[in-house]
Amino acid sequence: MFTPTAFGLPSDTGGKDLGIFLPIANGGWILSRNKPVLDGSYAYNRQVAIAAEEAGLDFIMSMSKFRGYGGDTEHWNSSLDPIVLMAALAEVTSRVKVWTTIHTIVQNPAVAAKMLATLQQVSNGRAGLNIVTGSYKGEFAQMGMWPEGVDHDARYDLAYEWIRAIKALWTEDSVTMDGKYFQLDQCESWPKPDTRPFLVCAGSSKKGMRFTSDELDAIFLSGGDSEELARASAQAKADAAELGRSVRTYSMLTVVFGDTDAEAKATAEHFREGLDEDALKGMMRAYGFLDAEIGKENAFVKKSRSGFMTAAVLGTPATVIEQLTELFETAQTDGLMLIFPDYLKAIPIFGNEVLPVLRERFPGKVKELAHG
Numbered sequence: 001m002f003t004p005t006a007f008g009l010p011s012d013t014g015g016k017d018l019g020i021f022l023p024i025a026n027g028g029w030i031l032s033r034n035k036p037v038l039d040g041s042y043a044y045n046r047q048v049a050i051a052a053e054e055a056g057l058d059f060i061m062s063m064s065k066f067r068g069y070g071g072d073t074e075h076w077n078s079s080l081d082p083i084v085l086m087a088a089l090a091e092v093t094s095r096v097k098v099w100t101t102i103h104t105i106v107q108n109p110a111v112a113a114k115m116l117a118t119l120q121q122v123s124n125g126r127a128g129l130n131i132v133t134g135s136y137k138g139e140f141a142q143m144g145m146w147p148e149g150v151d152h153d154a155r156y157d158l159a160y161e162w163i164r165a166i167k168a169l170w171t172e173d174s175v176t177m178d179g180k181y182f183q184l185d186q187c188e189s190w191p192k193p194d195t196r197p198f199l200v201c202a203g204s205s206k207k208g209m210r211f212t213s214d215e216l217d218a219i220f221l222s223g224g225d226s227e228e229l230a231r232a233s234a235q236a237k238a239d240a241a242e243l244g245r246s247v248r249t250y251s252m253l254t255v256v257f258g259d260t261d262a263e264a265k266a267t268a269e270h271f272r273e274g275l276d277e278d279a280l281k282g283m284m285r286a287y288g289f290l291d292a293e294i295g296k297e298n299a300f301v302k303k304s305r306s307g308f309m310t311a312a313v314l315g316t317p318a319t320v321i322e323q324l325t326e327l328f329e330t331a332q333t334d335g336l337m338l339i340f341p342d343y344l345k346a347i348p349i350f351g352n353e354v355l356p357v358l359r360e361r362f363p364g365k366v367k368e369l370a371h372g
């Protein structure tokens with residue numbers, strides 16, 4: 001029987017990994033003029049990281065972005081470097097896992113191998129890496145880093161070479177590799193990480209999901225209700241099992257708390273009324289929509305009109321508990337990455353009111369609060 005590697009996460013033993021998607025870019029994950037200001041600063045993210053650790057959450061993750069979506073809110077026009085950031089946050093925390101993101105097209109694998117080996121030392125074994133292939137030409141062409149003639153699936157071929165090179169550099173004294181995209185000539189890389197960093201990807205295409213099943217430890221599934229997530233999760237696990245591997249599955253969720261459900265819904269409605277249409281157009285460009293389609297009403301626009309960029313739960317802590325219970329029971333995923341309109345207000349509510357009940361309902365599956 002195949003035994004998955006242990007990473008010090010609840011999911012090592014069938015539990016739920018709960019984490020935070022750090023707001024490292026201004027505006028967070030709500031495309032609205034009417035939301036609380038999130039400046040994407042280090043000062044703010046430092047407080048979020050500490051609050052996440054105090055709440056007993058398992059991981060914090062930062063994305064990687066080189067170009068924002070614009071609009072009145074200048075959505076994501078400013079974003080921190082996720083590697084420098086996570087190294088700093090590793091120093092102000094001691095338990096929560098610190099997962100960074102790297103675009104395979106912007107970093108040579110030998111450089112990335114060393115960065116992660118360093119983050120693994122700094123964090124005392126808490127490092128993780130979200131591997132992204134890049135999909136928005138404008139984001140990379142602006143700095144001469146868009147590989148022309150390398151299409152979506154080929155960018156995953158490039159990612160295969162990239163991560164295989166990194167794994168070899170982490171374990172072998174000298175690596176020689178004559179790939180299509182990367183060449184290493186008796187390449188040496190020390191320090192080796194004491195334990196391998198946790199590797200994740202959020203590819204939602206067939207090729208992206210296959211890449212994750214083949215090479216990585218976890219996948220972020222995109223969108224959908226609990227039933228759709230259940231199907232996607234089962235498929236990802238079956239694909240990995242066929243390859244003699246195991247993969248953990250996560251989804252994302254925006255949580256809007258209110259003193260009453262009606263109040264939380266009214267807050268969401270207020271966000272929706274302030275939708276930043278131009279930022280939405282910028283987001284569509286980034287997702288690969290052609291100019292001719294942008295500005296038209298389609299399924300993507302309809303979904304985005306809420307202002308939320310992920311599935312959302314609106315309500316009192318009791319309502320959030322019910323919905324998370326339903327999600328855990330139906331979707332059978334291994335965890336959740338949370339987004340809040342106002343992280344510093346919401347994380348203590350989640351830690352004090354939601355997590356204790358989830359620990360009771362799912363004994364041994366949601367991590368107990370550590371002290372000290």
Ligand SMILES: Cc1cc2nc3c(=O)[nH]c(=O)nc-3n(C[C@H](O)[C@H](O)[C@H](O)COP(=O)(O)O)c2cc1C
Nearest residue numbers: 063064101132133134135202203204205208220222
């Ligand atoms: C949780 C999550 C995190 C992501 N982080 C990034 C990121 O930091 N940078 C980026 O360019 N894309 C990011 N993406 C996009 C994915 O890497 C991926 O390209 C997208 O889901 C489309 O899948 P595909 O590449 O298989 O077509 C993220 C997506 C999700 C769901």
